[in-house]
Amino acid sequence: MSACITLAHGAGGKKTAELIDTVFKAHLANPLFTGDDAAVLPTPGKKLAFSTDGFIVSPSDFPGGNIGKLSICGTVNDLACMGAEPLYLSCAVVIEEGLPLCDLDRYVKTMAETAAEVGVQVVAGDTKVAGKGQVDRIFITTTGIGKLTDGVETSGAKAVPGDAVIVTGDIGRHGCTILLARNTFGIDAAVTSDCAPLWGAVESMLSVTKDVHVIRDATRGGVGTVLYEIAAQSKVGICLQSAQIPVAPAVRGACGMLGLEPLYLACEGRMVVIAPAAQAPALVAALRRTPYAREAAVIGRVTAEQAGHVVMETEIGAKTMLPPPRGELLPRIC
């Protein structure tokens, strides 16, 4: 596959059909995969979860994943955050003229592998080609339909004082990986993205209890931004035990050199879970039984005080307020 994408691959004719057959169908084929205008799907349940996400990460290959893996994990995780089992995905790609076909093939292969791991089917798609310089390599938008788990109702507005705050693993790895992959800082650290599909982790939690108040994936803006959003939506305070927050040593080191707070770096395989404190030990144990949440930990609690804010508490009890997110994230992290 030394060929490159041409505008004809996006013209809707024979070359488009060939591209779909040799790349998309070759990797993603399943009984529901459609060649018509829309896929026809059996109804998954009484209520559907429906979510969409666009992926524009640069670079499109990075340690621990690529844009294809990211595009499946992102939408799978958004559905999982609602307590919904991901069933069907659609995938729309915009490809830059000149992209090597082998790169596209690698991304779609990774999409297929990730989808197979989760048990979600990619059933509909669209392929467009933009002229050279009109899109940066490739953008992928995935949209998912999930089956809501009966009895689960999670929302950013449901945290209540006394709840435990859990993260499902060490934080900040995706954001740190992308920053270092851009190679502008000359820092060489062994950091890989945490990019992973988390439905298995959520399913394991829900087998223990359905009494989970909030599940959010900590993508753009990281855990800190998600916690500030929850604090605002639920009108509560959040108090974190800083020593309990899992951060990989390489991430901590790189953040130290760059003056970054890991709480504000994007994750692509980590969730924040808020649940009654009494359920926390069993939830953490359930999470740790799954492959992408072995370092799940309680990192804090929901408080009535300091409503709307996130407070950090040190081991000796000193409290400082986590600065609110400022929206100055470096671009194209996901």
Add this chain to the structure above:
Amino acid sequence: MSACITLAHGAGGKKTAELIDTVFKAHLANPLFTGDDAAVLPTPGKKLAFSTDGFIVSPSDFPGGNIGKLSICGTVNDLACMGAEPLYLSCAVVIEEGLPLCDLDRYVKTMAETAAEVGVQVVAGDTKVAGKGQVDRIFITTTGIGKLTDGVETSGAKAVPGDAVIVTGDIGRHGCTILLARNTFGIDAAVTSDCAPLWGAVESMLSVTKDVHVIRDATRGGVGTVLYEIAAQSKVGICLQSAQIPVAPAVRGACGMLGLEPLYLACEGRMVVIAPAAQAPALVAALRRTPYAREAAVIGRVTAEQAGHVVMETEIGAKTMLPPPRGELLPRIC
């Protein structure tokens, strides 16, 4: 609204939330519109239609529409082609840093107006911002869920000899409009895009009979490409009466000057319908009762001869083969 999109609008923090509130929610708000990771939807029926489409048209404003209108019509029409009533849409946008906010606002406003006309709800979304020069103004991906009409089973493989071939209106207007809007030919013709939502036209047809074999919207590649696809999938020939094909005089004129065949220019509000000849008069009458299909016409018939090919017949009976599509469409037409 003289402000412009900044990278902070895509960082997932406060500015992103503001943009969603002041532009997307302001225009698209409905009871199911989600601020969480996924929308929760009542199940529409026993089977779902599910379709996605990415829109990258350049220029993003054109006579008769803009990329916002196109993004709603495209997915609505793909669902309609399956005989499915469009119910829910998601919308993922990638915006170029520096895009004037008033442009974004205009596109989203048009999306809302078009969705309201169809009765489809935009319930989930995603907003990303790419750096200047990394995307051309704005790309929009919409994904739709529709309710399949009981008893309707359309497919490109279901045309049979003897069927009538219908188009729902004059052809080639969108492609012609985009070509002229680029202003590279110095041709000044009063051509507007046919961009329109067609569920109403399909619903009207299906109220007459559910015995419709093929419904396809003639987007990229135009009516000619769609007919060649159907001829291949159904292993039949298609014979067109050239005098019956509706083409607006301005489109015919521009095509004459540029040496283009209207059958190969994209439409964004026209469908090809293939149905038993006995049903054709009632189907055409039903189409003509709806606002975007007043010029619906039978333009040919399905034949056992010339399988895999499209033949043009003149008024005096001379037959020539329509050249097969060559995939050299001009880029970024939809």
